[in-house]
Amino acid sequence: MEAIISADSQNCFIFILLCLVSLLCYYLFFKKPKDVLNLPPSPPSLPIIGHLHLLLSSLSHKSFQKLSSKYGPLLHLQVFNVRLILVSSASVAEEIFRSQDVNVSSRDVYPVDGSILFGSSGFFTAPCGDYWKFMKKIIATKLVRPQALEQSQGIRAEELQRVYGNILDKARKHESVEIGKETLKLMTNTLCRMSMGRTLSEENGEAERVRGLAKESFALAKKIFLAAILRRPLEKFRIPLFKKEIKSVSDRFSELLEKILVEHKEKLYDEQQGADMLDIMLAAFEGENAEYKLTRDQVKSVFVELLFAATDTSVQATQWTMSELINNPHILKKLREEIDSVVGETRLIQETDLPNLPYLLAVVKEGLRYHPPGAIMIRKFHKKSEIRGFSIPDEATLIINSYALMRDPDSWEDPNEFKPERFLGSSRSGKEDEKEQALKYIPFGFGRRGCPGSNLAYMSLGALIGMMVQCFDWEIKGDKVNMDETFDGMNLTMVHPLKCTPVPRIQPFI
Numbered sequence: 223m224e225a226i227i228s229a230d231s232q233n234c235f236i237f238i239l240l241c242l243v244s245l246l247c248y249y250l251f252f253k254k255p256k257d258v259l260n261l262p263p264s265p266p267s268l269p270i271i272g273h274l275h276l277l278l279s280s281l282s283h284k285s286f287q288k289l290s291s292k293y294g295p296l297l298h299l300q301v302f303n304v305r306l307i308l309v310s311s312a313s314v315a316e317e318i319f320r321s322q323d324v325n326v327s328s329r330d331v332y333p334v335d336g337s338i339l340f341g342s343s344g345f346f347t348a349p350c351g352d353y354w355k356f357m358k359k360i361i362a363t364k365l366v367r368p369q370a371l372e373q374s375q376g377i378r379a380e381e382l383q384r385v386y387g388n389i390l391d392k393a394r395k396h397e398s399v400e401i402g403k404e405t406l407k408l409m410t411n412t413l414c415r416m417s418m419g420r421t422l423s424e425e426n427g428e429a430e431r432v433r434g435l436a437k438e439s440f441a442l443a444k445k446i447f448l449a450a451i452l453r454r455p456l457e458k459f460r461i462p463l464f465k466k467e468i469k470s471v472s473d474r475f476s477e478l479l480e481k482i483l484v485e486h487k488e489k490l491y492d493e494q495q496g497a498d499m500l501d502i503m504l505a506a507f508e509g510e511n512a513e514y515k516l517t518r519d520q521v522k523s524v525f526v527e528l529l530f531a532a533t534d535t536s537v538q539a540t541q542w543t544m545s546e547l548i549n550n551p552h553i554l555k556k557l558r559e560e561i562d563s564v565v566g567e568t569r570l571i572q573e574t575d576l577p578n579l580p581y582l583l584a585v586v587k588e589g590l591r592y593h594p595p596g597a598i599m600i601r602k603f604h605k606k607s608e609i610r611g612f613s614i615p616d617e618a619t620l621i622i623n624s625y626a627l628m629r630d631p632d633s634w635e636d637p638n639e640f641k642p643e644r645f646l647g648s649s650r651s652g653k654e655d656e657k658e659q660a661l662k663y664i665p666f667g668f669g670r671r672g673c674p675g676s677n678l679a680y681m682s683l684g685a686l687i688g689m690m691v692q693c694f695d696w697e698i699k700g701d702k703v704n705m706d707e708t709f710d711g712m713n714l715t716m717v718h719p720l721k722c723t724p725v726p727r728i729q730p731f732i
């Protein structure tokens with residue numbers, strides 16, 4: 223008898239459990255959200271997971287592009303019960319950013335508790351409140367405004383010479399160069415010197431550790447992107463997506479940065495150099511009367527995120543553009559002729575030459591159009607809104623496919639060809655061009671959350687690519703560079719990173 227009661231209560235328990243799970247599944251996967259209004263068109267999807275498979279693809283920018291060319295530039299996708307609004311044309315993007323910039327001014331990235339990497343102390347994930355405004359001001363005044371860029375010109379010139387020296391050394395030994403690795407060193411050193419007045423030490427392994435951690439963070443980027451989108455359904459199950467991996471990288475970064483912060487504090491203040499970005503942030507951490515009181519984690523997060531934002535984007539952009547130059551010898555020749563005629567053969571190209579090198583700027587811009595590192599950008603709609611007569615629910619995730627947008631045949635002639643000439647004849651300043659071309663050219667995003675580092679990026683990429691073209695011929699294995707791409711991280715990356723052998727062409731006196 224006891225055995226029967228026990229079996230009955232067991233069955234009853236299983237039955238109740240099944241009911242609960244079914245209810246939960248119904249609620250999560252099948253229950254339509256309340257406000258099914260006039261949403262943008264939605265392409266066919268799979269049961270339950272909806273369009274999840276598209277997000278998981280390593281070529282999601284291309285899968286989205288295919289969808290938009292078939293079903294239109296404004297689409298509604300669904301993953302479980304999460305709504306995504308996919309935008310793939312300049313005119314729709316323009317409508318959103320002109321009328322809804324504030325509404326879409328935060329990123330839909332899930333902050334990982336206690337992490338300095340994409341955590342709640344981050345600038346990248348912060349809403350446009352006091353903290354974001356304060357940090358944006360510091361980044362502008364200390365790093366990227368024209369006056370700050372002029373002051374730090376010497377740093378970038380020295381770092382460029384250092385890369386030139388490294389490449390020349392390899393050329394003399396007939397060794398190959400990994401273009402991405404050299405760019406990563408250049409950008410990390412430049413950024414550290416500009417923001418905290420010193421480079422990372424190669425001798426004690428500090429630089430290598432930071433580069434390693436940065437690489438690990440880039441590898442986590444796609445997971446963070448997925449976590450952002452799947453957060454809402456999965457947090458109901460209390461599934462902390464990838465939290466352990468993110469925390470592990472964050473803790474090691476935090477430990478390393480703590481050492482750097484302590485050393486920076488002990489360093490004697492250099493009256494002549496004035497306060498650098500880190501001095502100002504440490505003052506805002508310590509000062510009771512600071513304009514905004516920062517936490518220690520916020521100081522660290524900004525450094526990690528700046529490294530993240532500035533380095534891999536520049537690494538990918540340099541590799542893609544150099545690969546296009548190697549694959550298109552007529553463009554390389556034309557560029558070299560321009561540099562030779564303006565700079566000559568006796569000195570190394572400098573940033574101050576860039577305004578006189580319109581074809582070089584056109585090559586850099588075309589590289590960013592054709593292979594935008596940030597191929598997909600994510601924001602969130604805070605409020606309900608209306609776009610092109612369609613209802614957009616609040617909390618919907620906005621996905622802007624800048625890859626598709628910058629290859630849209632309605633906006634660009636021969637969009638699938640690398641043609642720097644398309645940028646000639648327009649004004650020389652990247653900023654003015656962007657305004658002119660509105661939202662058809664958005665490698666740096668748009669609106670208040672657009673990239674503040676675009677001027678720094680144009681200068682760094684222009685000088686670096688200019689130096690590599692001015693001083694070296696480049697040999698590769700085979701006829702053409704393999705241009706296979708993947709969007710497995712946060713940036714559009716070469717499946718086979720560019721590796722080529724430099725042959726000295728001229729050796730300017732430096």
Ligand code: HEM
Nearest residue numbers: 346531532535536539596665666667668671672673675679
């Ligand atoms: C080729 C180089 C670069 C590319 C392609 C690039 C691209 C981007 C993109 C697409 C975004 C997101 C924009 C949006 O959501 O609308 C962004 C944000 C950002 N970038 Fe860049 N970037 C580059 C270099 C840099 C550099 C050198 C810095 C250093 C100052 C930087 C700092 C940032 C920051 C801080 C943000 C976040 C802005 C915010 O949330 O308010 N980037 N970048």
